[in-house]
Amino acid sequence: MPPRPRYPMPEFMRQALASRGLMDAYHARPAYQRNDYIGWITRAKREETRARRLKQMLDELEHGGVYMKMKWHPK
Numbered sequence: 001m002p003p004r005p006r007y008p009m010p011e012f013m014r015q016a017l018a019s020r021g022l023m024d025a026y027h028a029r030p031a032y033q034r035n036d037y038i039g040w041i042t043r044a045k046r047e048e049t050r051a052r053r054l055k056q057m058l059d060e061l062e063h064g065g066v067y068m069k070m071k072w073h074p075k
Helices: 011-019 025-028 029-040 047-063
Strands: none
Touching: 011 025, 011 047, 025 029, 025 047, 029 047
């Protein structure tokens, strides 16, 4: 199985994380989660979808314990 592509963080995500004070929460997540969030958000074709996905990521980081609408507990 080929390795997953690695996605660079777009500036709009960096700004959204910084404006909500969630950069530390984002960096506390495992690398695969950070990469999955970036790929999932940036692959959206419609701006409305991209905005909804970005909001979901920000909300999950803010509340903790959730990753892609699934319970998640850091080790």
